[in-house]
Amino acid sequence: MHQRPLAATGRSVSTIGLGTWQLGADWGDVSEADALEVLAASVEAGVTLFDTADVYGDGRSESLIGRFLAAHPGHGVTVATKMGRRVAQEPENYTPENFRAWTDRSRANLGVDTLDLVQLHCPPSAVIDADETYDALDALVADGAIAAYGVSVETCDQALSAISRPGVTNVQIIINPFRLKPLDEVLPAAEAAGVAVFARVPLASGLLSGKYTSSTSFAGNDHRSFNRNGEAFDRGETFSGVDYDTGLVAADELAAALPDGLSLPAASLAWIASRPGVTSVIPGxxxxxxxxSNAAAGSIDPADLDTFAAAVVDVYDRRLRADIHPQW
Known part of the structure; x- marks a missing residue:
């Protein structure tokens, strides 16, 4: 597994990380034993980045990661957590007092004195644009509560705003073959500023797994059932905002362009990881x-993806750009 610098932190993280939303909630049930086995298998495969959040299972994901890492000293894993969605997404709730309370809770869940990396969890644009936000985050760094901070965003404009701040270590944004807009400006800007980029929702909530059909059903507590139209949170978080049936057709077309021996999810992850400016891809x-399987995608030679890369652009332009590009 290749490792890439995490901005100016002195840390390096694997090109394929592990997103752990599914170990907390909103993806159906995952037992504690299964969750711990997923963490172990990822580390054994060379993963050195876990991405989590304080609201994944109301802290369950963080606590499971904390238990796992405590049992594996010398693990070498960087844990990136997120904060800000334990209250209504209103600018007045993003206060230094709340930042302190949220980070203290995450420190307890993870069993650490200092959090490796804390990201604001898709806050309103007004929060991302405000000087006071970064003053409060800088104070947490100065106090030793967190080592570094970043911002997880919904839109490219939000990403560009965060990248312009000198203290920001990373931005986390949806990038996958169904979401190409970040390639236009966000990745070049991040690379120029020395800001790391975590590509989230890389398999479009499973649409790029190649496993789903029009008859596939999802559990009632799975966001792919209850958030298809943005009923619970931003629609772009579910299937990358792509209409499900349209996504199935697009995925089939991408599958037809796969190199021999590569699966659609492996090619998708490897293609994202090969985009200039991407630091790590964080599939769940x-x-x-x-x-x-996800971790193995980190060793695929980008030179083997030329035909697939051309198909990504073609399929996006024909089937998705008109609907997806203007929104995020």
């Missing part, structure tokens, strides 16, 4: 098989 995994 519910099973050890998924965890190992």
């Amino acid at each position: 995994a519910r099973t050890t098989t998924q965890a190992r």
Whole structure:
């Protein structure tokens, strides 16, 4: 597994990380035993970045990661957590007092004195644009509560605003073959500023797994059932905002352009990781098989993806650009 610098932190993280939303909630049930096995399989495969949040299972994801890392000293894993969605997404709630309370809770969940990296969890644009936001985050760094901070965003404009701030270590944004807009400006700006980029929702909530059909059903507590139209949070978080049936057709067309021996999810992850400016791709995994397969994508030679890369642009332009590009 290749490792890339995490901006100016002195740390390096794997090109394929592990997103752990699914170990907390909103993806159906994952037992504690299965969750711990997914974490173990990922580390064994060379993953050195876990991405989590204080609201994933109301802290369950963080606590499971804390238990796992405590049992594996010398693990070498960087944990990137997120904060800000334990209250209504209103600018007045993003206060130094709340930042302190949220980080203290995450420190307790993870069992650490200093959090490796804390990201604001898709806050309103007014929060991302405000000087006071970064003053409060700088104070947490100065106090030793956090080592570094970043911002997870919904839109490219939000990403560009965060990248312009000198203390920002990373931005986390949706990038995948169904979401190409960040390639236009966000990745070049981040690379120029020395800001790391975590590509989230890289398999479009499973649409790029190649496993789903028009008859596939999802559990009632899975966001792919209850948030398709943005009923619970931003629509772009579910299937990258792509209409489900349109996404199935697009995925089939991408699958037809796969190199021999590569699966659609592996090619998708490797293609994202090969985009200039991307630091790490953070797919989720519910099973050890998924965890190992995702990690293996980090060793795919980008030179083997030329035909697939051309298909990504073609399919996006024909089927998705008109609907997706203007929104995020």
